[in-house]
Every structure is written in structure tokens, then in C-alpha cells.
Amino acid sequence: MAIIEVKNLVKIYKTGDIELRALNDVSFKIERGEFVCVMGPSGSGKSTMMNILGCLDVASSGSYELDGINVKTQNRAELADVRNHKLGFVFQGFNLLPKVDAVENVELPLLYRGVASAKRRKAAVEALERVGLGQRLHHRPSQMSGGQQQRVAIARAIVGRAPIILADEPTGNLDTKTTVEIMNIFTELHKEGITVILVTHEPDIATWSERVLRFRDGQLIADEAAPKGVQLDNEVKPEDI
């Protein structure tokens, strides 16, 4: 069974009298363990799609089933639990809590899962070590570079062992070297069987994935295999840099 299945999804934004169809009749399935890129020009509805997939926003119509759960039937608290257990979200703007350090940022999903403090800390440290930030446990976001902050955000997305990672332009603000580091982490997660869905503008990035969903004007215009680019940097690990 597909881990994600959307059917005839429509999202309408109303700004005054103007109705804008940010998503227009979108349907697709994603199987467990896939590595999918979402591409398309600016304003084509990629973020809108991701926010709905991430249960942060709700569609105007159409259906969305996540791991067998019909999202529409869930109330606010249940949606929070779905986000907590099933999803890890990585934002372009990191969205870390500015006043607490890396460990506490990463602990957050486990806090709301009711995990005891010591266990939480251990899992957070492990997740940070995985993304290569074992040395930056107690830095606050403001004391870290963009790449480091994004790695904290990834650690936060994986700390709860969620089966799905959603990333909306996770490398949008980062330089090439850092982008490679981040993409390596996603590739690794994918290899572990986690479903990774990633929004990007850059065709280069798409070559890391298996499948590309192309959007234009709120419509899914293509669902194709990822381009086989020359992935020179593919095997570069963060610690090599």
C-alpha cells in the first residue's frame, strides 16, 4: 500500500475577491521508501503541496491518505500526533527555536511524544551526531552557520524515527558544498528505507532522487523518473569536507 496517496487535491486561496487555485486536481501515490523530488517554477504550488502532505495545512477538496490514515477525518490534536509520529519536516528557513540550543531543538518532537528527559536527550544527541553535529550540541541557532542550522533541523526531523521526511527547499539558502553535505544525509536516510520527499528548483538536486513530480500552475504536469545526471559529488561525505 502506498504510504502517501492524494486524489483530486485542490487548494484554493482567497485573497479578497480573487480566488487562486494553488493546487488544481492533483493526484499521485508515493510508495514507502521512495526518494521523490517535487519541482516546478516559482508559484506553481510546491510549498502548498508539501504543507498539505505535512498536515500543516488542509486541502480545500480532494482526499489525502497518509499511511492508511484519512487525514480529513482527524481533529487538530490527532493531526498533531500524525505530524509527530509519521512526519519529519525540514523547512527552507530552518524554523528552529532561537532561544534554545541544538539538543533542545532536536528533542522537541520527543517532548511532545511524552518521552522521558534522559531518553530524549540521548536520542537527540545521537541524531545530531548522525548529521555531523556532535561537536555543536549546545550551540544556539544564532551561533551556527546556515548549513549547521539545516542539519539541526534534519536531526529534529529524524529524531522521532518518522517514516516520512518532507523537505521544502532544504538547500535553497546554502552553498554548493553544504548542499552536497545535506543531500548526502537525505540519501543515507533514503537508503535506510525512509520515504524522502524534497522540493527543489535545481535540476542537479533532482538527480539525487529516483522520481520527479513536476508542477506548473497548481497542476501536476509530469511524474517521471529522475534525470540521470553526473553525480560527481554523490559519494562525498560531510566528514570529508
Added chain:
Amino acid sequence: MEIIKTALRSLLGNRTRSILTMLGIIIGVGAVITMVAIGRGAAQQVEGFVAGFGSNLIIVFPAPPNSSGARGAAGSGATLTLDDSNAIANESFSIQNVAPEANGSAQVIYGNSNWSTSFTGSTPEILNVRNLEIEQGACFSDADVRSAAKVCVLGPTVVKELFGYADPIDAVIRIRNIPFRVVGVLKAKGANSFGQDQDDVIFLPITTAQRRLVRFGTRVDSVRRINVQARDRDSLTAAQDEVKAILRQRHKLTEGVPDDFNIRDLTEALENAESSAEVMSILLGAVASISLLVGGIGIMNIMLVSVSERTREIGIRMAVGARPSNVRVQFLTEAVVLSLLGGAIGIASGVGISKAITEFIKWPTLISPESILIAVGFSAAVGVFFGFWPAYKASRLDPIDALRTE
């Protein structure tokens, strides 16, 4: 625990604002505690007065000379005598104790020690009337009163000043140079609510006092006042009527001639004072509660600001799985911690101010545990009540909208 830690950290992150917000609660709680303490202090002073006198007490005074034409004509300064007192004791049905008083102050000497104190000549009933007990020895007897014996009962302060730690019983002291044998010592009572030492006293038979130590007006047997203790609360009115009738008859006052004495119902007077002290407590407390309310509104205001400022934080928390209830509890906890902290500081300052008032203005205050408990409960309630709306608002935010705000 976790939640409280998070709340504290968030409050510490905005220290100035937190303190300013708490100020409202601090002032409110401080005011409640201080005001109630002042009110209670007044009430306690009255209560102490009652305890010092015994209950159901009526006091009969001679009328002041200028207030009674009849007596002015009679040409006498004093209208109450020992015989009046005895008549009341013998003829009234509604009374329990009658203790006439003839008092004054005197220098007392024992060996090399001397001490200036006040003495009261009375009957043994004075102990009941004044709520006194004998610690050592005995009170002088009715026979001593009849024979005008030169015996006395000393308060502990007098004993300490004259005898130190020596045994005073059967020692002979000199009051205005007249030798008196000490027959008893009173139990210590301490200072009354006006700060007077109730132990710095000497009691002796009224007859002895009249003949050797004091004189009012022209008659040897006149007394300063007569304390009459009614049998119980219900007999008070009857006792007053009886006393009045007996005295009028004895003083041969015909119909229409005003009394040449005054009867004071001490119990009633004290009850009035007590209830007005009570009313004062309530009024002061009510006024202070208003400032607590204002403090609560301050908290609500700041929490609302805080929620809108931290919308993004709320969005982040929701995105990683915080339920609406988690968010609500977080903000509610902050409000409650804020108000409880303010409450604690308010209690401390209220207690401090009350103590200072007693210390410097000499106004009695009484900090009751209940008022502290109420203050704590009230400030927690203020936190919950005024924190709820902001917390609810926070919990109703849409995660995506919250994340989009800058």
C-alpha cells in the same frame, strides 16, 4: 516539572517585561496582605481587650460631677461606695461576680529594691472579673476585706523587680511605707494589645486601700468603679436593669431625677468595636483585591502580546507535534508561574510592610496564615483566569499560518 522549567526560561528570557508584569500582582498581593493585616491587627487588639477583662462585664462609674445636677446639689464628689457594691452583690439575681475597685499608684519597697507601680484595691472576685489566676500562694480572702488586712497579691513583674528570684510569699513589702504581707503571686499575662504590662500590678483588699492608700471625694468608703459580671450573655440586660434599680433606690433618686452613676456594657462596646474592625478588614481587603484584579489584567495583556510575538514559535512547536492542549498548557503555565512568583514576592513585601507599620507607626498588624493562603490561591487563580484567554488563542492558531508569520 518540565513545563515549569520551560515557562521559567521563557520568562527569564524577557526579564524586564516579566518583572513589570509581576509588579501588578506584587502590588496587589502585597496590598491585600498589608491591608488585611492592619484590619486583623485592629480586630485582635479589641479581642485582646476582651480577654483582658473577662466576658459579660458591666462597669458602673460614678457620674462626672458636672453631668448630674442632682449630685451637684448633694455636694459629693463620689457617689459609689462599698455598700453600693455589696448591695448589688446581695440583691441582684443576674450577676455572678461583683468587684469594686479603688486604685492608685505607689512606690513599693522591699529590702533595697523599690519599684513604682499601680495597685488595685478590690474583693477576691476581681480575679474572675479580670481573667486572672494565682500562680503561687492564694488571693486575699473576704475576711481580709472585712478586716482591712494589710495583705497583697503581686503581679509577676513586681515580684521580679522586688525579689528577683527569691520567694515572695509571706515577705513583707512596703507600699507607701505601709507594711503589707505578700500572700499570693499572679500568673503571668504579658502585655495587652496596647503594650501595657498586665503583670505590673498589685491587688489588695479594697477596705485596706480605702483606709490607708486612696481617697476619692469626701467618703472613706467610696470606690472608683464597680465591675459587675453577669451570669451569662443573656443576663446582661437584666443585670443592668437590676444594678440601676438597686443604685437608684439606695441613692434615693426619685422619679425624674437623672442617675448619679453611669453603667457601661463593656461587652456590647467591645462587640461593636470588634465588628467595626471586621468591617474595616473586609473593606481594606476589598480595595486591595481591586489592585490584584488590575494586576491580573496586566498579566493578560502581556500574555496576549507574548502570544502574538511568539506565533512563529507556536507554529514550530505545532509542526513537530505539539497538540493544541500542549500549547495551551505552556502559556497557561507561564501565566500562572508569573502570577505565583509575583504572589510570592507580594507576600514577602506585604509581610515586610506590615512589620514596618507595626515597628515605625506602632499600628498593630496581624499577618494571618489564611490571608497568605488566600493571596497564593488568588494569584494562582488570577494567573489561570487571565492566562486562559491568551493561552486559548495560542492553541487555536493554525500551524501553517503561525509558521508564515515573521
